[in-house]
Amino acid sequence: MNRRILAVLVAVLLAIGGAVLVILYAKKADERAIAAAQPTAVWIAKEPIPAGTSLKDAQRTELIEETRVAASAVPSGALTEVSADNNALVALSEVQAGEFLIAARFGTTPVGSKAIEVPSGKLAVSVELSDPARVGTFVTPGTRIAIYSSYKIKALGDDERSKAINDNDVKGTSVLLDDVQVIGMGDSPLAAPASSATTEKEEDSKAKSKAASFLVTVAVTPEQATRLIHGINEYELYAALRGSDAKIPPNAQVNDMTIFKTVLP
Numbered sequence: 001m002n003r004r005i006l007a008v009l010v011a012v013l014l015a016i017g018g019a020v021l022v023i024l025y026a027k028k029a030d031e032r033a034i035a036a037a038q039p040t041a042v043w044i045a046k047e048p049i050p051a052g053t054s055l056k057d058a059q060r061t062e063l064i065e066e067t068r069v070a071a072s073a074v075p076s077g078a079l080t081e082v083s084a085d086n087n088a089l090v091a092l093s094e095v096q097a098g099e100f101l102i103a104a105r106f107g108t109t110p111v112g113s114k115a116i117e118v119p120s121g122k123l124a125v126s127v128e129l130s131d132p133a134r135v136g137t138f139v140t141p142g143t144r145i146a147i148y149s150s151y152k153i154k155a156l157g158d159d160e161r162s163k164a165i166n167d168n169d170v171k172g173t174s175v176l177l178d179d180v181q182v183i184g185m186g187d188s189p190l191a192a193p194a195s196s197a198t199t200e201k202e203e204d205s206k207a208k209s210k211a212a213s214f215l216v217t218v219a220v221t222p223e224q225a226t227r228l229i230h231g232i233n234e235y236e237l238y239a240a241l242r243g244s245d246a247k248i249p250p251n252a253q254v255n256d257m258t259i260f261k262t263v264l265p
Contacts, residue, residue: 039068042100043079049095050183051117053142055079055106056087061143062244064101077102093117117183122219124183125228127237134216135241141182144242145218147228149176149235153255165257172255173238176231177224178248184217 047063058064059082066082079086079101089106094117118124127147139145150173155162216239220228231237242248 038071040071040074041066041068041080042074043067043082044101045095045097045099047097048119049091050119050141050181051091051093052184053140054088054090055082055101057140057142058091059087063142075100075102077104079103079106094119119181119183119219121221123222123225124217125220125225125232126184126215126217127228127232127239129214129216129237129239131214133238134214135239138241139182139185139216139239141184143182144179145182145216145239146175146179146242146246146248147177147218147231148173148238148240149231150238151235168256170256172253174253175248175250176227176235176237177218177220178250179242180218180220180224182216183219185215 043064043066045058045063046065049058049063053063055064064082074080086103086106089108092105092107095101095105135145150171153165153170153172155165155170218228
Protein backbone atom coordinates (compact mmCIF):
# COMPACT_ATOMS: atom_id res chain seq x y z
CA MET A 1 0.00 0.00 0.00
CA ASN A 2 2.83 2.35 0.92
CA ARG A 3 4.54 1.63 -2.35
CA ARG A 4 1.35 2.39 -4.24
CA ILE A 5 0.95 5.75 -2.42
CA LEU A 6 4.60 6.57 -3.03
CA ALA A 7 4.22 5.83 -6.74
CA VAL A 8 1.16 8.07 -6.90
CA LEU A 9 3.02 10.88 -5.13
CA VAL A 10 5.96 10.55 -7.49
CA ALA A 11 3.63 10.67 -10.49
CA VAL A 12 1.87 13.76 -9.11
CA LEU A 13 5.18 15.50 -8.47
CA LEU A 14 6.41 14.68 -11.98
CA ALA A 15 3.19 16.00 -13.45
CA ILE A 16 3.46 19.22 -11.45
CA GLY A 17 7.13 19.59 -12.39
CA GLY A 18 6.30 19.05 -16.06
CA ALA A 19 3.52 21.62 -15.92
CA VAL A 20 5.86 24.13 -14.31
CA LEU A 21 8.49 23.54 -17.00
CA VAL A 22 5.88 23.99 -19.71
CA ILE A 23 4.70 27.24 -18.13
CA LEU A 24 8.28 28.54 -17.76
CA TYR A 25 9.08 27.63 -21.38
CA ALA A 26 5.96 29.36 -22.62
CA LYS A 27 6.81 32.44 -20.56
CA LYS A 28 10.34 32.57 -21.98
CA ALA A 29 8.98 32.09 -25.50
CA ASP A 30 6.59 34.97 -24.94
CA GLU A 31 9.41 37.13 -23.64
CA ARG A 32 11.52 36.30 -26.69
CA ALA A 33 8.62 37.06 -29.01
CA ILE A 34 7.99 40.39 -27.28
CA ALA A 35 11.69 41.27 -27.42
CA ALA A 36 11.82 40.42 -31.12
CA ALA A 37 8.86 42.68 -31.80
CA GLN A 38 10.20 45.59 -29.74
CA PRO A 39 10.88 48.69 -31.89
CA THR A 40 14.63 49.25 -32.33
CA ALA A 41 16.26 52.45 -33.66
CA VAL A 42 18.23 51.96 -36.89
CA TRP A 43 19.45 54.22 -39.69
CA ILE A 44 18.48 53.89 -43.35
CA ALA A 45 19.32 55.77 -46.55
CA LYS A 46 16.60 58.23 -47.66
CA GLU A 47 18.52 59.06 -50.86
CA PRO A 48 21.44 57.40 -52.65
CA ILE A 49 24.67 58.04 -50.72
CA PRO A 50 27.69 58.49 -53.03
CA ALA A 51 30.88 56.63 -52.19
CA GLY A 52 33.16 58.82 -50.09
CA THR A 53 30.30 60.61 -48.28
CA SER A 54 30.81 60.77 -44.53
CA LEU A 55 28.04 59.81 -42.13
CA LYS A 56 28.20 63.36 -40.76
CA ASP A 57 27.58 64.89 -44.19
CA ALA A 58 24.92 62.32 -45.02
CA GLN A 59 23.10 63.22 -41.82
CA ARG A 60 23.53 66.98 -42.33
CA THR A 61 22.19 66.86 -45.87
CA GLU A 62 19.35 64.51 -44.89
CA LEU A 63 20.49 61.62 -47.06
CA ILE A 64 19.89 59.33 -44.10
CA GLU A 65 17.25 59.12 -41.39
CA GLU A 66 16.63 57.26 -38.16
CA THR A 67 13.67 54.88 -38.08
CA ARG A 68 12.33 52.17 -35.78
CA VAL A 69 11.69 48.57 -36.80
CA ALA A 70 11.04 45.31 -34.97
CA ALA A 71 14.23 43.97 -33.43
CA SER A 72 13.84 40.74 -35.40
CA ALA A 73 13.94 42.74 -38.67
CA VAL A 74 17.24 44.49 -37.92
CA PRO A 75 20.02 42.98 -40.07
CA SER A 76 23.32 42.04 -38.49
CA GLY A 77 25.71 44.97 -38.28
CA ALA A 78 23.05 47.65 -38.82
CA LEU A 79 23.94 51.07 -37.42
CA THR A 80 21.78 51.94 -34.45
CA GLU A 81 23.33 55.35 -33.90
CA VAL A 82 25.30 58.08 -35.70
CA SER A 83 27.52 59.88 -33.22
CA ALA A 84 30.91 61.51 -32.80
CA ASP A 85 32.39 58.02 -32.55
CA ASN A 86 31.49 57.02 -36.11
CA ASN A 87 30.28 60.07 -38.07
CA ALA A 88 33.70 60.61 -39.70
CA LEU A 89 33.46 57.25 -41.49
CA VAL A 90 32.71 57.39 -45.22
CA ALA A 91 30.66 55.18 -47.51
CA LEU A 92 33.01 52.62 -49.08
CA SER A 93 30.65 52.29 -52.07
CA GLU A 94 27.35 53.85 -53.09
CA VAL A 95 24.47 53.06 -50.74
CA GLN A 96 21.09 52.88 -52.45
CA ALA A 97 17.96 54.59 -51.14
CA GLY A 98 16.03 52.39 -48.71
CA GLU A 99 19.04 50.34 -47.58
CA PHE A 100 19.89 49.82 -43.92
CA LEU A 101 23.20 51.44 -43.00
CA ILE A 102 25.53 48.52 -42.29
CA ALA A 103 28.72 49.17 -40.32
CA ALA A 104 30.80 47.13 -42.77
CA ARG A 105 29.78 49.50 -45.61
CA PHE A 106 31.57 52.43 -43.94
CA GLY A 107 35.27 53.00 -43.34
CA THR A 108 38.08 55.49 -43.90
CA THR A 109 38.73 55.06 -47.63
CA PRO A 110 36.36 54.21 -50.53
CA VAL A 111 36.97 50.74 -51.93
CA GLY A 112 38.58 50.35 -55.35
CA SER A 113 40.09 52.87 -57.74
CA LYS A 114 36.80 54.55 -58.63
CA ALA A 115 36.59 57.56 -56.32
CA ILE A 116 32.99 58.46 -57.19
CA GLU A 117 29.81 56.65 -58.11
CA VAL A 118 27.74 58.22 -60.89
CA PRO A 119 23.99 57.68 -60.32
CA SER A 120 22.19 55.64 -62.96
CA GLY A 121 21.13 57.74 -65.95
CA LYS A 122 23.34 60.67 -64.96
CA LEU A 123 26.67 62.09 -66.13
CA ALA A 124 29.50 63.39 -63.96
CA VAL A 125 30.67 66.88 -64.95
CA SER A 126 33.41 68.77 -63.12
CA VAL A 127 33.26 72.51 -62.55
CA GLU A 128 36.26 74.58 -61.51
CA LEU A 129 35.18 77.15 -58.90
CA SER A 130 36.93 79.64 -56.65
CA ASP A 131 36.67 79.13 -52.90
CA PRO A 132 33.83 81.68 -52.45
CA ALA A 133 32.04 80.38 -55.55
CA ARG A 134 31.88 76.87 -54.09
CA VAL A 135 30.55 78.12 -50.70
CA GLY A 136 33.91 77.63 -49.00
CA THR A 137 34.36 74.19 -47.49
CA PHE A 138 30.67 73.61 -46.89
CA VAL A 139 30.00 71.87 -50.23
CA THR A 140 30.89 68.20 -49.87
CA PRO A 141 29.93 64.95 -51.64
CA GLY A 142 26.23 64.33 -51.13
CA THR A 143 25.21 67.99 -50.83
CA ARG A 144 22.90 69.64 -53.35
CA ILE A 145 23.71 72.96 -54.97
CA ALA A 146 22.32 75.46 -57.45
CA ILE A 147 24.65 76.83 -60.14
CA TYR A 148 24.39 80.40 -61.43
CA SER A 149 26.04 81.88 -64.53
CA SER A 150 27.15 85.47 -65.10
CA TYR A 151 27.72 86.80 -68.62
CA LYS A 152 27.89 89.88 -70.84
CA ILE A 153 24.59 90.74 -72.51
CA LYS A 154 24.71 91.36 -76.25
CA ALA A 155 21.61 93.01 -77.68
CA LEU A 156 20.76 92.60 -81.36
CA GLY A 157 19.27 95.55 -83.20
CA ASP A 158 19.86 99.23 -84.00
CA ASP A 159 17.32 100.72 -81.60
CA GLU A 160 18.35 103.01 -78.75
CA ARG A 161 17.86 100.41 -76.05
CA SER A 162 20.04 97.82 -77.83
CA LYS A 163 22.69 100.46 -78.45
CA ALA A 164 22.66 101.51 -74.78
CA ILE A 165 23.04 97.89 -73.65
CA ASN A 166 25.98 97.23 -75.95
CA ASP A 167 27.70 100.55 -75.25
CA ASN A 168 27.46 100.14 -71.47
CA ASP A 169 28.82 96.59 -71.32
CA VAL A 170 25.73 95.32 -69.48
CA LYS A 171 26.16 92.05 -67.61
CA GLY A 172 23.55 89.61 -66.31
CA THR A 173 23.25 86.60 -64.01
CA SER A 174 20.82 83.68 -64.39
CA VAL A 175 20.06 80.34 -62.79
CA LEU A 176 21.85 77.76 -64.90
CA LEU A 177 20.88 74.64 -62.89
CA ASP A 178 18.60 74.94 -59.88
CA ASP A 179 19.28 71.59 -58.17
CA VAL A 180 22.20 69.21 -58.75
CA GLN A 181 23.95 66.71 -56.50
CA VAL A 182 27.66 66.96 -55.69
CA ILE A 183 29.35 63.56 -56.00
CA GLY A 184 33.01 64.51 -55.72
CA MET A 185 35.49 67.21 -54.75
CA GLY A 186 39.03 67.86 -55.96
CA ASP A 187 41.73 70.50 -56.12
CA SER A 188 42.53 70.68 -59.85
CA PRO A 189 40.60 70.63 -63.14
CA LEU A 190 40.31 67.44 -65.19
CA ALA A 191 41.11 69.30 -68.40
CA ALA A 192 42.74 72.59 -69.31
CA PRO A 193 40.32 75.46 -70.06
CA ALA A 194 39.48 76.13 -73.69
CA SER A 195 41.63 78.70 -75.51
CA SER A 196 40.15 82.22 -75.58
CA ALA A 197 39.23 84.00 -78.74
CA THR A 198 40.35 87.51 -77.73
CA THR A 199 43.29 89.06 -75.91
CA GLU A 200 40.96 90.49 -73.28
CA LYS A 201 39.56 87.04 -72.50
CA GLU A 202 43.08 85.60 -72.33
CA GLU A 203 44.06 88.20 -69.75
CA ASP A 204 40.93 87.52 -67.72
CA SER A 205 41.60 83.79 -67.87
CA LYS A 206 45.20 84.23 -66.68
CA ALA A 207 44.08 86.43 -63.81
CA LYS A 208 41.50 83.87 -62.71
CA SER A 209 43.98 81.01 -62.94
CA LYS A 210 46.16 82.70 -60.34
CA ALA A 211 43.35 82.57 -57.79
CA ALA A 212 42.75 79.40 -55.81
CA SER A 213 40.30 77.12 -57.57
CA PHE A 214 38.69 73.84 -56.69
CA LEU A 215 37.02 71.06 -58.61
CA VAL A 216 33.38 70.30 -57.85
CA THR A 217 31.96 67.24 -59.63
CA VAL A 218 28.19 67.05 -59.99
CA ALA A 219 25.75 64.44 -61.30
CA VAL A 220 23.55 65.85 -64.07
CA THR A 221 21.18 64.61 -66.75
CA PRO A 222 22.43 64.56 -70.36
CA GLU A 223 20.39 67.72 -71.09
CA GLN A 224 21.80 69.48 -68.03
CA ALA A 225 25.32 68.40 -69.02
CA THR A 226 25.01 70.23 -72.35
CA ARG A 227 23.98 73.46 -70.60
CA LEU A 228 26.59 73.12 -67.87
CA ILE A 229 29.49 72.44 -70.23
CA HIS A 230 28.51 75.45 -72.35
CA GLY A 231 28.38 77.53 -69.18
CA ILE A 232 31.82 76.27 -68.12
CA ASN A 233 33.33 77.26 -71.45
CA GLU A 234 31.58 80.61 -71.93
CA TYR A 235 30.43 82.05 -68.59
CA GLU A 236 31.54 82.70 -65.03
CA LEU A 237 29.90 80.20 -62.69
CA TYR A 238 28.97 80.47 -59.01
CA ALA A 239 27.41 77.83 -56.74
CA ALA A 240 24.92 78.15 -53.90
CA LEU A 241 24.35 75.49 -51.24
CA ARG A 242 20.67 74.51 -51.16
CA GLY A 243 18.59 74.31 -48.00
CA SER A 244 16.15 71.42 -47.71
CA ASP A 245 13.11 73.62 -48.46
CA ALA A 246 14.73 76.08 -50.88
CA LYS A 247 12.54 76.96 -53.88
CA ILE A 248 14.59 78.47 -56.71
CA PRO A 249 12.75 79.80 -59.77
CA PRO A 250 14.55 78.04 -62.66
CA ASN A 251 14.18 81.13 -64.89
CA ALA A 252 15.33 83.69 -62.30
CA GLN A 253 17.69 86.29 -63.74
CA VAL A 254 18.96 89.80 -63.10
CA ASN A 255 21.21 92.27 -64.93
CA ASP A 256 22.84 95.67 -64.42
CA MET A 257 19.65 97.46 -65.42
CA THR A 258 17.22 95.47 -63.26
CA ILE A 259 19.23 94.65 -60.15
CA PHE A 260 17.89 97.77 -58.43
CA LYS A 261 14.46 97.42 -60.04
CA THR A 262 15.26 100.06 -62.66
CA VAL A 263 15.29 99.82 -66.44
CA LEU A 264 16.50 102.04 -69.24
CA PRO A 265 13.85 104.39 -70.68
